[in-house]
Amino acid sequence: MDEAVGLLEDEPGSGAFADLVPEDVWLAFLRFGRRLFHVPDTPDADGLLFQYGTDAFDGPATFTLDLTRQFEVSDSDGDHDHYVQVPCELRYGLTPALEALGSFHSWFFHHAGADLEEWAQGLTERAVWTAIRGLKPTEIRVYQERV
Template sequence: MIEFEVPESLDADGYLFQYGKVNWFPEPTFALGIVRQLEVVDSAGEHESYVQVQFELRYPLDDDLDSVGSHSEWWFSGGGVSFESWLGSVERAKISNRLAAKVPRDFMIWQEIV
């Protein structure tokens, strides 16, 4: 993890781990993604927006992945759980074993302000 100076609010620095079937592509797709979220404040220190950098692997949806369902979980720097502990649970997630034998269709990286 790269440390950044961020505001003191609980959701100023966070990660989201998520996966599941998505329906906004022409072909049936299963997506697994990690999002890094950083809060942006104005010169007075007031919340202005969040910057989110997203990494997403997209797989053709098959019966195996269709049966997985979906999952999402956030980690925030002020949440009481260490990043290393949270990341370890993400690395041990059962979905990793299922995806290890599959070939992703796409790998996308993008940034947006929300």
């Protein structure tokens, strides 16, 4: 799990995320999402989050497509201690088409009995892909944080 950011950053192969179109970033994220990590044996210990919307947390309003992997971390007694998240954020200048999408989020958890491929297929049909097609992100951030 400590190497998760590096593994995600290495997913595109020889290129960097900044050189990829959004659909390729999504495919790289899904490849990363298929990798299994040692996590506690609970249904929500290893999850993928697909979300988008408009925010203005650190400056002017932007549209953000956020692809996040979340891991549960347990203490020495096996109880929940915290989560570690590895987000990949694609940020765009705000346009009327992006703003009209509103916000959306969807979780997938590896040990909850759902099918990753079905979850991903449903998300590839969302209007966000049409709205961002041809747009270059103003920023792509990949990082790790404790939550």
